[in-house]
Amino acid sequence: xxxxxxxxxxxxxxxxxxxxxxxxxxxxxxxxxxxxxxxxxxxxxxxxxxxxxxxxxxxxxxxxxxxxxxxxxxxxxxxxxxxxxxxxxxxxxxxxxxxx
Amino acid sequence: xxxxxxxxxxxxxxxxxxxxxxxxxxxxxxxxxxxxxxxxxxxxxxxxxxxxxxxxxxxxxxxxxxxxxxxxxxxxxxxxxxxxxxxxxxxxxxxxxxxxxxxxxxxxxxxxxxxxxxxxxxxxxxxxxxxxxxxxxxxxxxxxxxxxxxxxxxxxxxxxxxxxxxxxxxxxxxxxxxxxxxxxxxxxxxxxxxxxxxxxxxxxxxxxxxxxxxxxxxxxxxxxxxxxxxxxxxxxxxxxxxxxxxxxxxxxxxxxxxxxxxxxxxxxxxxxxxxxxxxxxxxxxxxxxxxxxxxxxxxxxxxxxxxxxxxxxxxxxxxxxxxxxxxxxxxxxxxxxxxxxxxxxxxxxxxxxxxxxxxxxxxxxxxxxxxxxxxxxxxxxxxxxxxxxxxxxxxxxxxxxxxxxxxxxxxxxxxxxxxxxxxxxxxxxxxxxxxxxxxxxxxxxxxxxxxxxxxxxxxxxxxxxxxxxxxxx
Numbered sequence: 236x237x238x239x240x241x242x243x244x245x246x247x248x249x250x251x252x253x254x255x256x257x258x259x260x261x262x263x264x265x266x267x268x269x270x271x272x273x274x275x276x277x278x279x280x281x282x283x284x285x286x287x288x289x290x291x292x293x294x295x296x297x298x299x300x301x302x303x304x305x306x307x308x309x310x311x312x313x314x315x316x317x318x319x320x321x322x323x324x325x326x327x328x329x330x331x332x333x334x335x
Numbered sequence: 336x337x338x339x340x341x342x343x344x345x346x347x348x349x350x351x352x353x354x355x356x357x358x359x360x361x362x363x364x365x366x367x368x369x370x371x372x373x374x375x376x377x378x379x380x381x382x383x384x385x386x387x388x389x390x391x392x393x394x395x396x397x398x399x400x401x402x403x404x405x406x407x408x409x410x411x412x413x414x415x416x417x418x419x420x421x422x423x424x425x426x427x428x429x430x431x432x433x434x435x436x437x438x439x440x441x442x443x444x445x446x447x448x449x450x451x452x453x454x455x456x457x458x459x460x461x462x463x464x465x466x467x468x469x470x471x472x473x474x475x476x477x478x479x480x481x482x483x484x485x486x487x488x489x490x491x492x493x494x495x496x497x498x499x500x501x502x503x504x505x506x507x508x509x510x511x512x513x514x515x516x517x518x519x520x521x522x523x524x525x526x527x528x529x530x531x532x533x534x535x536x537x538x539x540x541x542x543x544x545x546x547x548x549x550x551x552x553x554x555x556x557x558x559x560x561x562x563x564x565x566x567x568x569x570x571x572x573x574x575x576x577x578x579x580x581x582x583x584x585x586x587x588x589x590x591x592x593x594x595x596x597x598x599x600x601x602x603x604x605x606x607x608x609x610x611x612x613x614x615x616x617x618x619x620x621x622x623x624x625x626x627x628x629x630x631x632x633x634x635x636x637x638x639x640x641x642x643x644x645x646x647x648x649x650x651x652x653x654x655x656x657x658x659x660x661x662x663x664x665x666x667x668x669x670x671x672x673x674x675x676x677x678x679x680x681x682x683x684x685x686x687x688x689x690x691x692x693x694x695x696x697x698x699x700x701x702x703x704x705x706x707x708x709x710x711x712x713x714x715x716x717x718x719x720x721x722x723x724x725x726x727x728x729x730x731x732x733x734x735x736x737x738x739x740x741x742x743x744x745x746x747x748x749x750x751x752x753x754x755x756x757x758x759x760x761x762x763x764x765x766x767x768x769x770x771x772x773x774x775x776x777x778x779x780x781x782x783x784x785x786x787x788x789x790x791x792x793x794x795x796x797x798x799x800x801x802x803x804x805x806x807x808x
Contacts, residue, residue, distance in 0.1 A: 245448070248361055255354045287423040288355045290445020298445055 240326060244293060246334035252292055253332060259285075259297070260327045263320065266304075270316045278316060279308035296326060344459055345369045345386070349379040349393040349405065350421070355444070359392065359421075362448055363455070376400025380408060387413065390439075390459055395422035395429060403429075406436050407640065414641040415493035417458050421446060431596050435612070436640060437499030461496065474517035477510060478661045481651040487643060488517075494641050495521035500593075502578075502638050503616040505645030508695030511616040512576060514645060519572040524612055527571030530564050535580035536733065543585055544601050547592070553602025565598045565609045572612045578638065579619035579630060590634045613638065648693040655686050658694060662701040675711045677704070681718040688722050741776045745783075748773070753783035 244252045285301030300323045307316035346368050350356040360372040395402035406418050417439040430441040439458045473492040495518040503511040519529040548563025597606035615638050624630035667674035690696050704717040751758035759769035
């Protein structure tokens with residue numbers, strides 16, 4: 236993931252996009268807890284949802300991370316899941332939105 | 336561009352992912368649509384109770400009532416309300432199933448704003464644009480004047496466009512196949528074949544290989560590979576007539592095909608994907624058959640996504656006159672003579688007749704009168720006779736052919752005095768073929784030999800017709 240993620244977003248959905256990212260930041264601890272509890276079913280669901288919804292918002296990197304989370308859950312690869320969750324956390328810290 | 340938007344359209348959006356729901360709702364609202372957004376299938380059904388939207392957009396995977404069940408529930412009450420399904424899964428089976436259940440479009444998340452809006456507008460445009468000229472062009476072969484038929488055909492016309500599974504119910508002779516053909520002709524599949532099969536006409540094993548095909552050597556007599564009607568109808572419509580008479584074991588196989596749209600020919604290990612719309616028909620009350628365990632409930636629900644009921648001729652008496660004219664015109668065209676017409680009293684008889692055999696019986700009566708009447712105006716004597724000659728059971732074409740064939744063979748054998756070689760020559764068949772025919776009807780040529788002492792036997796042999804189907808070896 237890049238250091239500086241500046242992502243253009245349609246001005247007319249800017250508030251929704253920001254709200255979406257805020258909720259994802261809040262969800263990071265929960266994702267880590269789910270991985271720690273080895274609840275792969277729930278992790279898969281979260282990854283799957285992130286893949287679709289982040290993608291529709293135009294956050295392609297986040298969408299790919301969601302897909303990786305889903306895959307890690309399917310293959311029960313806790314280490315990969317943790318790595319991915321950390322990448323997601325880092326991305327959410329760096330990301331900045333610009334209106335287009 | 337904003338001018339072209341159908342701003343009056345009201346859309347219902349369903350998704351249990353609040354963020355995705357909010358995004359879609361915003362996109363649509365920005366296009367000028369009026370949008371109701373709900374977070375579950377249950378809430379969607381509640382909204383639908385009070386207001387009919389112009390389009391429903393639903394997520395596929397949801398807790399509780401999911402997208403497919405919502406689609407089914409919606410179309411049970413309103414078969415023409417368009418539904419777009421959005422899924423996180425790009426799986427082909429889901430998409431195929433959704434299309435067969437009548438989804439107007441199937442989109443995969445993530446979705447692109449422009450593509451999504453274009454899809455929504457397309458579905459709405461399809462809904463509006465086609466109406467006007469289709470009303471007149473739909474089902475030209477179905478003669479009607481009655482309100483009950485107008486309503487039925489309206490519904491059928493709209494259903495034609497949605498690629499959904501249809502069950503046509505109605506008494507024998509009401510024209511269920513004509514309706515199925517009309518739906519096919521008005522559908523997106525009209526360029527592909529319409530294939531019809533009567534499920535009650537064939538024994539179980541034959542029906543199975545007819546439907547699903549068989550491999551060479553799959554059973555005794557399977558000399559070559561046979562494709563099967565599902566494959567023959569690929570891309571088009573398969574019409575399963577008299578579905579209520581399908582044996583239970585075959586019902587299970589049919590259900591499997593409807594679940595994954597793959598057929599497995601008899602004796603083959605390979606499953607072949609097929610894209611076929613199923614229209615089935617029955618004169619039975621399928622719900623009753625389900626209750627008695629004669630028809631699978633799961634199959635019933637798959638087949639009756641949209642039920643259409645063909646009214647009996649008694650329920651549409653105002654159609655008898657135009658139907659009569661139509662059949663008279665047809666006889667005239669066939670015989671290249673000006674059409675005859677019914678005397679007022681004769682027509683009145685037809686208008687009030689019982690006609691349990693429905694349109695098919697009316698057609699038989701009209702044709703019989705038209706052919707028999709020496710005058711251009713058909714007198715009531717002919718209608719009286721034709722109506723009374725017709726008990727409630729009209730034989731099927733196959734039964735009629737068999738009955739004719741049997742009587743014909745008897746008369747030929749009698750004329751040839753039981754000499755098979757002579758009889759075969761008279762019938763224009765070789766000896767072997769003629770023996771087979773005679774065997775099929777369990778006739779014994781020896782019975783027709785003229786013996787000087789028992790002349791009377793020959794005259795009375797028709798009294799004891801051997802049962803059909805008892806084959807002589």
